[in-house]
Amino acid sequence: MDENNPRARRRWSRRAMLAGAGGAAAGALTVGAGWWAAGDDAATSTAMLPTADRLGHALLWTTLGTMSGPTGSSARAQPANLLHDGEHAIVVDAGDGMVDQLVKADVALTSVQTVVLSHLHIDHTAGLLGLVGRRLQQFISTPLMVFGPPGTAQEIERIQGSLQGLVELMSTGGRRLPPPSFGITVQEITDGATVTLGPVRLTAATNSHYGFAPGTPEATRFQSLSYRFDMPDRAIVFTGDTGPCPNVERLARGADLLVSEIDDPDAALEQVEATRPDLPAAAIPALREHFDSQHLSATNVGLLARAAGVGAVVLTHNPLDDARIAAARPQIAANFAGPVAVANDLDNW
Ligand SMILES: [Zn+2]
Numbered sequence: 001m002d003e004n005n006p007r008a009r010r011r012w013s014r015r016a017m018l019a020g021a022g023g024a025a026a027g028a029l030t031v032g033a034g035w036w037a038a039g040d041d042a043a044t045s046t047a048m049l050p051t052a053d054r055l056g057h058a059l060l061w062t063t064l065g066t067m068s069g070p071t072g073s074s075a076r077a078q079p080a081n082l083l084h085d086g087e088h089a090i091v092v093d094a095g096d097g098m099v100d101q102l103v104k105a106d107v108a109l110t111s112v113q114t115v116v117l118s119h120l121h122i123d124h125t126a127g128l129l130g131l132v133g134r135r136l137q138q139f140i141s142t143p144l145m146v147f148g149p150p151g152t153a154q155e156i157e158r159i160q161g162s163l164q165g166l167v168e169l170m171s172t173g174g175r176r177l178p179p180p181s182f183g184i185t186v187q188e189i190t191d192g193a194t195v196t197l198g199p200v201r202l203t204a205a206t207n208s209h210y211g212f213a214p215g216t217p218e219a220t221r222f223q224s225l226s227y228r229f230d231m232p233d234r235a236i237v238f239t240g241d242t243g244p245c246p247n248v249e250r251l252a253r254g255a256d257l258l259v260s261e262i263d264d265p266d267a268a269l270e271q272v273e274a275t276r277p278d279l280p281a282a283a284i285p286a287l288r289e290h291f292d293s294q295h296l297s298a299t300n301v302g303l304l305a306r307a308a309g310v311g312a313v314v315l316t317h318n319p320l321d322d323a324r325i326a327a328a329r330p331q332i333a334a335n336f337a338g339p340v341a342v343a344n345d346l347d348n349w
């Protein structure tokens with residue numbers, strides 16, 4: 001492996017993982033992500049956590065795509081993550097282009113056994129068509145379990161339905177038919193559900209991203225979930241998309257790592273006003289409310305991290321440019337004194 005090639009350094013393989021933290025192959029997983037802690041200046045903001053600690057984990061968390069959607073970015077892919085140990089590969093959210101991000105991470109489609117979806121906004125699901133379709137066209141029918149909130153089964157059924165023409169094409173000339181299920185099983189989960197996935201215990205918690213009042217039909221039908229991944233050596237909590245939410249604080253309590261979304265409501269509104277002059281002025285307060293209560297500002301990321309008592313924070317689902325990130329840093333640090341890092345695509349944690 002070329003140690004000077006950043007992409008090569010991010011790659012993983014079963015061989016590399018089995019080599020252990022002390023092996024040269026595992027050492028090659030080092031990433032250049034910049035950690036910072038309260039009080040550090042930018043010049044000293046790297047490697048605030050010991051590299052060996054991160055690389056010695058039983059499973060690595062890879063931020064496959066770190067942009068907030070659905071807006072595109074030339075620098076960041078749409079939201080997607082991977083939790084893996086070379087044997088188990090769990091995709092967590094499947095933004096557009098997720099399959100190609102797996103390719104860049106050197107992860108074969110056949111090794112993905114599980115997909116976990118936080119919610120069904122398109123920036124978290126558009127990659128499912130690529131995953132299901134490419135499995136189909138490559139005759140991959142190894143078992144794939146998809147977990148997600150209510151509506152996930154219908155989402156997968158509709159994707160499979162959209163591929164029916166391809167199924168019929170592939171079935172011509174006496175070729176073997178792909179299985180009707182494409183090898184895929186769906187399990188819808190909701191608040192408090194726990195699932196054992198090999199060495200990982202998954203726990204779901206509803207969050208405030210959709211903003212429906214509790215007890216309403218909409219709050220039952222449309223649910224956005226945050227997840228906790230308890231593993232032999234650490235716990236990672238993934239916020240998905242959420243606003244401030246006591247249920248997420250409870251889920252994250254004592255976690256080693258909080259993988260959190262971040263937003264900048266002021267910047268988001270400025271962008272809307274600059275790029276969407278067609279929107280009526282009356283729409284702006286509702287948008288402000290959305291950005292404030294259904295996503296996490298830097299201040300609210302810090303408050304969540306402190307309330308939950310997590311060990312460290314990784315920021316993703318991130319639309320902030322460098323200047324906005326620099327401004328966000330003290331806002332997080334005002335409430336959370338632990339290490340914080342900004343994830344880039346294909347970083348390992
Ligand atoms: Zn999103």
Ligand SMILES: [Zn+2]
Nearest residue numbers: 119121209241
């Ligand atoms: Zn969303």
